[in-house]
Amino acid sequence: xxxxxxxxxxxxxxxxxxxxxxxxxxxxxxxxxxxxxxxxxxxxxxxxxxxxxxxxxxxxxxxxxxxxxxxxxxxxxxxxxxxxxxxxxxxxxxxxxxxxxxxxxxxxxxxxxxxxxxxxxxxxxxxxxxxxxxxxxxxxxxxxxxxxxxxxxxxxxxxxxxxxxxxxxxxxxxxxxxxxxxxxxxxxxxxxxxx
Ligand SMILES: *[C@@H]1O[C@H](CO)[C@@H](O)[C@H](O)[C@H]1NC(C)=O
Ligand SMILES: *[C@@H]1O[C@H](CO)[C@@H](O)[C@H](O)[C@H]1NC(C)=O
Ligand SMILES: *[C@@H]1O[C@H](CO)[C@@H](O)[C@H](O)[C@H]1NC(C)=O
Ligand SMILES: *[C@@H]1O[C@H](CO)[C@@H](O)[C@H](O)[C@H]1NC(C)=O
Ligand SMILES: *[C@@H]1O[C@H](CO)[C@@H](O)[C@H](O)[C@H]1NC(C)=O
Numbered sequence: 001x002x003x004x005x006x007x008x009x010x011x012x013x014x015x016x017x018x019x020x021x022x023x024x025x026x027x028x029x030x031x032x033x034x035x036x037x038x039x040x041x042x043x044x045x046x047x048x049x050x051x052x053x054x055x056x057x058x059x060x061x062x063x064x065x066x067x068x069x070x071x072x073x074x075x076x077x078x079x080x081x082x083x084x085x086x087x088x089x090x091x092x093x094x095x096x097x098x099x100x101x102x103x104x105x106x107x108x109x110x111x112x113x114x115x116x117x118x119x120x121x122x123x124x125x126x127x128x129x130x131x132x133x134x135x136x137x138x139x140x141x142x143x144x145x146x147x148x149x150x151x152x153x154x155x156x157x158x159x160x161x162x163x164x165x166x167x168x169x170x171x172x173x174x175x176x177x178x179x180x181x182x183x184x185x186x187x188x189x190x191x192x193x194x195x
Contacts, residue, residue, distance in 0.1 A: 030118045031057075031146040034153060037124035038136060038144065047139060055166040056108065056145025056156040058098035063088065063112060063156075064149035072114035072151055099168045107164030109135045109157040116151050123153055140164075 039049040066088060088094060095102060113126040128136060135141065135157055143158035143166070158166045 030120065030123070030148055030153065033120045034123055034127070034146050034155065035144060037120070038127060038155070041124075041128045041136060045137060047137070048142065050141060050144040050157070053143035053145045053156075053158045053166050055098055055100055055168065056143060056158045057147055058145065059094060059100060059105070059110075059166070060145045060147030060154040060156045061149070062094040062097055062147070063110060064147040064152045064154045066090070066094070067112055067114070067152040067154070068149040070114070070152075072116060100166060101168075104162060104165055104167045107140075107159045107161060108166060109141065110154065111135065111157070112152060112154045114151050115153065118148060118151060118153055127155060 035050065035052065042049055092102070095105065111127065111132045113123065113130075113132075115122045115126055127133070132155075140159050141157040142160045145156045145158070145166075147154050147156075156166075158164055
C-alpha cells in the first residue's frame with residue numbers, strides 16, 4: 001500500500017514538473033520571439049543585435065508580475081514615463097529580488113506593454129512602432145532581458161557601461177558567493193597541501 005501511494009505521489013510530482021516545464025517553455029517562446037523580432041528590427045537599421053541579459057530578464061519578470069493583474073486599458077498610464085523608477089513604488093525591492101543595485105541599472109530602460117494573449121505580431125509592433133522605438137533605435141543599448149506574465153510583456157534594455165550593465169550589485173548575489181566559495185576552497189586546499 002505504501003508502495004502504491006509512493007507511486008501515485010511520484011507520478012503526480014512528475015506530471016507537475018512536466019506541466020511547469022511546458023508552461024515556462026510557452027512563456028519563453030513569446031519572450032524569445034520578441035527578442036528575435038527586436039534584433040531583426042535593429043539589424044535592419046544597421047544596429048548591433050541585443051544580447052540576452054539574465055539579470056535584466058529577472059527584473060523584467062518581476063515587473064511583469066507586478067503588472068499582470070492590471071487591465072490592458074491602463075497601458076497609457078504606465079507608458080508615459082517608460083524606464084523610470086517612479087512608476088514602480090516597490091522598485092527597490094524588485095531590484096533586490098534580482099540581486100541588482102540601482103547604480104548598475106540607472107541607464108537601463110524598462111518598457112512594459114500589454115497585448116491581449118500576447119499576439120506576437122502585435123507585441124513586436126507595440127515596441128517597434130511606438131515611442132519605444134526611440135530606445136530600440138539607440139546604439140547605446142547592447143543587451144536586453146524580456147519577461148512576461150498573462151497579457152503583459154516587459155523588455156528591459158541594458159548598456160555596456162557600469163551604469164547600465166545590470167551587473168549584480170550586492171554581495172549576496174549567487175555569482176559572488178560562488179566565487180567566494182571557490183576562493184575559500186582554493187585557500188583551504190592550499191592550506192592542507194602545506195600541512
Ligand atoms: C546599412 O549599411 C550598409 C553598408 O554599410 C548601407 O549600404 C545601408 O544603406 C545601411 N542601411 C541603413 C538603413 O542605414
Ligand atoms: C491604472 O493604474 C493606476 C496606477 O498604476 C492605478 O492606480 C489604477 O487603479 C489602475 N486602473 C485600473 C482600472 O486598474
Ligand atoms: C549599491 O552599490 C553601491 C556601490 O557599489 C553601494 O554603495 C550601495 O550601498 C548599494 N546599494 C544597495 C541597495 O545595495
Ligand atoms: C499594441 O497592442 C494593442 C493591443 O493591446 C493593439 O491594439 C495596438 O494596435 C498595438 N500598437 C501597435 C503600435 O502595434
Ligand atoms: C526609429 O527608427 C525608425 C526607422 O528609421 C523610424 O521609423 C522611427 O521613427 C524611429 N523612432 C523614433 C522614435 O525616432
